[in-house]
Amino acid sequence: MPxxxxxxxxxxxxxxxxxxxxxxxxxxxxxxxxxxxxxLYYLLKEVKPGTGPLSPDNVLTFAAGLLAGTPGPAVCRFTxxxxxxxxxxxxxxxxxxWWGPELKMAGWDAVVIRGRASRPVYLRIxxxxxxxxxxxxxxxxxxxxxxDLIREELGSNSIRVAQIGPAGENLVRFxxxxxxxxxxxxxxxxxxxxxxxxxxxxAVLGSGKVxxxxxxxxxxxxxxxxxxxxxxxxxxxxxxxxTPAGLVGMNSAGxxxxxxxxxxxxxxxxxxGGSALTETILVARKGCFxxxxxxxxxxxxxxxxxxxxxxxxxxxxxxxxALGSNCGIGNLELLAKANELCNAxxxxxxSAGMTISFAMDCFEHGIIDEADTGGIxxxxxxxxxxxxxxxMMARRNDLGAVLAEGSVRAAAVFGQDSARFxxxxxxxxxxxxxxxxxxxxxxxxxxxxxxxDHWVAQHDPLYAQAGSPGLLALNPIGxxxxxxPLDLSSRKVRAFYYSQMLTAAYDMLGxxxxxxxxxxxxxxxxxxxxxxxxxxxxxxLWEIMKSGERLTNMFRVFNARxxxxxxxxxxxxxxxxxxxxxxxxGKGAISSEDFKGALRVxxxxxxxxxxxxxxxxxxLEELGIGWTSSPPA
Amino acid sequence: MDAPTSEMRRxxxxxxxxxxxxxxxxxxxxxxxCADVILADIQNRLGIPKGEVGLFVLDRQIVDESARVxxxxxxxxxxxxxxx
Numbered sequence: 001m002p003x004x005x006x007x008x009x010x011x012x013x014x015x016x017x018x019x020x021x022x023x024x025x026x027x028x029x030x031x032x033x034x035x036x037x038x039x040l041y042y043l044l045k046e047v048k049p050g051t052g053p054l055s056p057d058n059v060l061t062f063a064a065g066l067l068a069g070t071p072g073p074a075v076c077r078f079t080x081x082x083x084x085x086x087x088x089x090x091x092x093x094x095x096x097x098w099w100g101p102e103l104k105m106a107g108w109d110a111v112v113i114r115g116r117a118s119r120p121v122y123l124r125i126x127x128x129x130x131x132x133x134x135x136x137x138x139x140x141x142x143x144x145x146x147x148d149l150i151r152e153e154l155g156s157n158s159i160r161v162a163q164i165g166p167a168g169e170n171l172v173r174f175x176x177x178x179x180x181x182x183x184x185x186x187x188x189x190x191x192x193x194x195x196x197x198x199x200x201x202x203a204v205l206g207s208g209k210v211x212x213x214x215x216x217x218x219x220x221x222x223x224x225x226x227x228x229x230x231x232x233x234x235x236x237x238x239x240x241x242x243t244p245a246g247l248v249g250m251n252s253a254g255x256x257x258x259x260x261x262x263x264x265x266x267x268x269x270x271x272x273g274g275s276a277l278t279e280t281i282l283v284a285r286k287g288c289f290x291x292x293x294x295x296x297x298x299x300x301x302x303x304x305x306x307x308x309x310x311x312x313x314x315x316x317x318x319x320x321x322a323l324g325s326n327c328g329i330g331n332l333e334l335l336a337k338a339n340e341l342c343n344a345x346x347x348x349x350x351s352a353g354m355t356i357s358f359a360m361d362c363f364e365h366g367i368i369d370e371a372d373t374g375g376i377x378x379x380x381x382x383x384x385x386x387x388x389x390x391x392m393m394a395r396r397n398d399l400g401a402v403l404a405e406g407s408v409r410a411a412a413v414f415g416q417d418s419a420r421f422x423x424x425x426x427x428x429x430x431x432x433x434x435x436x437x438x439x440x441x442x443x444x445x446x447x448x449x450x451x452x453d454h455w456v457a458q459h460d461p462l463y464a465q466a467g468s469p470g471l472l473a474l475n476p477i478g479x480x481x482x483x484x485p486l487d488l489s490s491r492k493v494r495a496f497y498y499s500q501m502l503t504a505a506y507d508m509l510g511x512x513x514x515x516x517x518x519x520x521x522x523x524x525x526x527x528x529x530x531x532x533x534x535x536x537x538x539x540x541l542w543e544i545m546k547s548g549e550r551l552t553n554m555f556r557v558f559n560a561r562x563x564x565x566x567x568x569x570x571x572x573x574x575x576x577x578x579x580x581x582x583x584x585x586g587k588g589a590i591s592s593e594d595f596k597g598a599l600r601v602x603x604x605x606x607x608x609x610x611x612x613x614x615x616x617x618x619x620l621e622e623l624g625i626g627w628t629s630s631p632p633a
Numbered sequence: 634m635d636a637p638t639s640e641m642r643r644x645x646x647x648x649x650x651x652x653x654x655x656x657x658x659x660x661x662x663x664x665x666x667c668a669d670v671i672l673a674d675i676q677n678r679l680g681i682p683k684g685e686v687g688l689f690v691l692d693r694q695i696v697d698e699s700a701r702v703x704x705x706x707x708x709x710x711x712x713x714x715x716x717x
Contacts, residue, residue, distance in 0.1 A: 233682050233684065233685035233712075233713070234684070234685070234713055237650075237651050237685070237712050237713070240651055240654075241650060241651045241712075245650040245651055245712055245714070246650065246687075246711075246712070246714030248649050248650060248711070249649060249650055249687065249688045249711030249712065249714055250714065252649070252688065252690050252709055252711060253688055253690070253695055253711075254695070273650075274650055274651070275649075275650070275651075437695075459714075461687045461688075461713060461714065462713065465683065465684055465698065467683050467684070468683055468684030469682075469683070469684040470684055470713070471684075583690070583693050583694055583695055584695065
């Protein structure tokens with residue numbers, strides 16, 4: 001009997017309405033674990049090169065992490081995978097919350113969806129029962145309204161709903177997927193893939209439990225985290241202040257994305273930072289299934305101008321920066337409302353903010369004007385523009401129809417020299433971390449298999465100080481000496497590569513980076529113990545790290561099939577120039593030569609052919625995925 | 634707190650992003666230190682665990698924990714930040 005995982009994968013063909021079950025063997029789970037490992041397996045097996053991301057032939061997978069649903073600490077996450085409509089690469093996006101554990105309690109490790117329904121539908125999964133139900137009455141509804149309707153008609157307020165909103169229905173290329181209204185598979189536009197399949201939601205209720213080999217050991221790790229949380233500075237900081245705590249510090253460093261990254265200093269940063277949020281609009285701290293850290297913010301606003309529903313959670317750092325400083329907006333209540341609006345429409349706040357800021361730059365430079373914007377003065381800092389722009393994109397109204405394609409495609413429409421205002425890697429807008437103060441982020445953005453992302457690996461400051469908890473936590477994977485944040489030598493590449501393997505494995509296991517080393521409390525020896533105790537496997541850090549390496553190579557293989565090469569391992573030109581303002585004015589420029597050298601070092605460390613940056617057959621065999629060298633015919 | 638002498642330096646330390654919990658929730662404190670101290674010593678003296686400070690700013694310049702202070706310096710300490 002499987003332990004830690006269920007051993008069943010649900011398959012649904014929305015075109016034929018056929019539903020079936022697959023029961024992979026233990027070797028499958030031990031090779032691909034869960035989450036993106038399972039998602040990439042089906043992408044590589046079934047999606048032919050050149051398949052349209054919004055076509056019925058794209059394969060959409062919802063896969064719980066291997067440990068999700070066990071009582072282990074901060075291991076609740078699940079991944080949605082498909083070919084991304086934003087990047088054209090393999091796409092994947094994780095979310096916390098309760099949906100992943102609920103799926104396993106209902107008897108499934110993953111749901112693989114093919115085809116396209118002839119009309120809007122949603123899936124109902126209740127223990128072993130699966131049903132395709134009409135969703136016509138949900139189409140066009142906000143996520144909150146749709147969740148209420150689904151729970152009402154299924155007769156349970158405990159049912160967990162993963163769903164898209166109007167943005168996904170309208171095929172916005174950065175539409176996301178939400179569960180519990182406040183947890184998101186945020187990036188890569190996978191909500192549009194659901195929308196293209198006419199699939200509004202997957203509602204899950206399970207009454208089972210996930211069997212583990214040694215319950216005492218698994219649950220004991222969670223107790224240990226609870227008991228030691230307050231003594232761990234990074235984990236306790238996440239609980240107390242959430243991710244917004246870093247915003248003011250980033251601003252002081254001169255590295256807070258401001259006005260489409262044209263500045264690193266925002267004069268209203270303190271108004272939208274963690275302290276301001278805590279002191280003014282925070283009403284609760286929440287968390288995810290079996291996670292003692294509880295880093296999620298819940299905000300409420302009830303002012304003359306704005307009402308913000310706490311059901312939609314609260315803005316993270318990325319949201320406050322992308323929609324806030326990056327658009328020149330320092331009104332916290334407005335940003336809380338913008339966050340609520342994006343969540344009700346189910347649209348990624350990073351790409352939404354970055355696409356608006358791109359349009360603002362174009363407006364400021366006369367590339368577009370009020371005739372294009374429907375009379376909106378789209379200047380940095382114009383508070384009146386933010387909410388209408390979000391609505392326009394989600395509804396594909398007027399200029400919103402162009403921006404809903406993402407900033408890169410919008411630049412192609414705007415023409416002139418608008419491309420100089422783009423900040424992306426592989427077509428995905430960059431998140432809110434400036435590589436000019438931590439060069440590992442440049443490697444993350446360029447080498448991510450799914451477009452610019454900020455959790456491809458551990459962040460440089462975590463392993464920059466001798467004796468720090470972050471560095472000590474990474475000792476077990478061979479990162480033994482501090483590496484300065486601005487270093488771009490082979491030492492940095494090595495630290496990046498090792499922590500990339502670890503972080504990829506986290507995604508496969510369902511581990512949250514805000515619960516485990518190095519950003520948080522769970523040390524690697526205890527994590528390995530949880531994996532062993534949950535599954536009964538005789539395993540270790542070596543096997544777990546190799547799993548992460550395997551996943552990284554699976555992305556690389558898929559993307560090579562789609563025509564991506566070393567020329568796509570790029571960062572925005574912006575980062576080759578120094579900061580224009582603030583304490584780092586005139587400093588920080590990344591050397592193009594150093595960066596290209598670091599990429600070459602990476603390819604060789606990864607065992608990839610140095611000139612084309614691809615794993616060869618022998619490397620794939622070493623990872624146990626030699627079969628991936630042949631794409632589906 | 635050390636008694637000030639002519640060889641000591643007076644600093645203003647600003648604590649941000651939750652670090653003020655180490656100074657009884659005071660976001661700005663004034664301290665006297667010996668002339669040869671570095672920022673890591675100040676962090677230690679305030680009782681902030683190693684690794685909790687992610688950013689040291691000294692007189693509006695980003696520095697590392699080994700930076701030395703001048704009289705009347707303003708030190709800003711921000712927590713470790715690794716993405717969100």
